[in-house]
Amino acid sequence: MSFLDWRDEFTVDVSWLDEEHAEMFDLLNEIHANVQAEETHFRLHYLLDRLISCTESHFAEEERKMLQLGYPDYENHRLQHKVLLNEIRLLQTAYREDYVSLSSEALAHMKTWLTKHIAGLDTDLARFVKRLQVRDPDTNDTTDP
Numbered sequence: 463m464s465f466l467d468w469r470d471e472f473t474v475d476v477s478w479l480d481e482e483h484a485e486m487f488d489l490l491n492e493i494h495a496n497v498q499a500e501e502t503h504f505r506l507h508y509l510l511d512r513l514i515s516c517t518e519s520h521f522a523e524e525e526r527k528m529l530q531l532g533y534p535d536y537e538n539h540r541l542q543h544k545v546l547l548n549e550i551r552l553l554q555t556a557y558r559e560d561y562v563s564l565s566s567e568a569l570a571h572m573k574t575w576l577t578k579h580i581a582g583l584d585t586d587l588a589r590f591v592k593r594l595q596v597r598d599p600d601t602n603d604t605t606d607p
């Protein structure tokens with residue numbers, strides 16, 4: 463069992479959202495495994511960089527989509543993203559300085575944040591996106607708005 467298992471309850475049923483969330487899970491698992499194995503700081507710096515760029519692009523994509531669709535809860539959702547990104551950046555800065563800030567507690571906090579966010583605001587967003595999706599009657603495939 464990994465640190466963060468991808469389970470059905472985390473699926474929001476919008477493929478690009480699920481794929482990007484799964485990628486974030488993978489990265490958090492990799493960071494956790496490397497912390498447990500007391501892997502080199504160099505490796506952990508690299509993984510943290512990747513987590514930040516992956517999170518930045520995922521949040522930017524969600525925010526772009528919300529604006530495009532005139533999503534009513536945009537400001538609140540964007541604010542939550544901003545708070546988490548700031549926390550990860552602060553964690554990265556602290557880790558660069560003390561080499562201990564990337565603790566199990568810090569990772570557990572990120573895990574809780576991410577799973578709650580997906581189950582809450584991202585699920586609401588997915589519902590909104592799905593309502594606007596067009597379904598092809600021949601193939602039953604959906605097209606994003």
Ligand SMILES: [Fe+2]
Nearest residue numbers: 483520524584
């Ligand atoms: Fe998300």
Ligand SMILES: [Fe+2]
Nearest residue numbers: 524579583584
């Ligand atoms: Fe989000």
